Amino acid sequence: NKNYNFFYLMPMKSSNLRNMMNELTGEKLMKMIKDAREWECDITVPKFKVESKLDGVKALSKLGASRLFSDEADLSKISPTSLKVSKIVHNAVIEIDEKGTEAAASTYVDFDMTEVDFDEEPLIIVIDRPFLFGILRNDGILFIGQFV
Incomplete structure (x- = not known):
C-alpha cells in the first residue's frame, strides 16, 4: 500500500542517537520526510520487535x-x-524480520531519507548502530521508536 512508508534515521558515525534526537524536532522530521526521495536500495537492518x-x-x-x-x-x-x-x-507492535515489516497489519514501502547522491547502482545501506524508525501514512507519523 503506497500510503504507508517505513523510515530509518541513523546518525552519522561522528554523532550518536542521543545527540541526533536532541537536535530533531517535529518540524525538522516532517521536512526531512517531505523532502525525501524514493529510490531502489538494499537495506540491511537487524531483526527486532517492539511492543508498547x-x-x-x-x-x-x-x-x-x-x-x-x-x-x-x-x-x-x-x-x-x-x-x-x-x-x-x-x-x-512493530516487527522487522526476513519477511519484511508488520505493524498494525499494515504493509509499507521502504525508503531512506538522506542527501547522498548516487548513480545507477542500487544504494547499499547497513543499519549497524542505534537508530530511530517510524511508519508514515501519507504525511503523518503513525509510529515512531528507537532501536538501541
Whole structure:
C-alpha cells in the first residue's frame, strides 16, 4: 500500500542517537520526510520487535480531556445513560524480520531519507548502530521508536 512508508534515521558515525534526537524536532522530521526521495536500495537492518502499551486515560488527561473520565462527562450523544470513560489502552507492535515489516497489519514501502547522491547502482545501506524508525501514512507519523 503506497500510503504507508517505513523510515530509518541513523546518525552519522561522528554523532550518536542521543545527540541526533536532541537536535530533531517535529518540524525538522516532517521536512526531512517531505523532502525525501524514493529510490531502489538494499537495506540491511537487524531483526527486532517492539511492543508498547499506552494508558490512554493518563495521556488524554495530560492533554486536558480529564472530564471524559469523571462523573461530569457528557456522552449524551452516544447514550441516554450517564456514562464516563473508565479505561483506554493503546497497544502497538512493530516487527522487522526476513519477511519484511508488520505493524498494525499494515504493509509499507521502504525508503531512506538522506542527501547522498548516487548513480545507477542500487544504494547499499547497513543499519549497524542505534537508530530511530517510524511508519508514515501519507504525511503523518503513525509510529515512531528507537532501536538501541
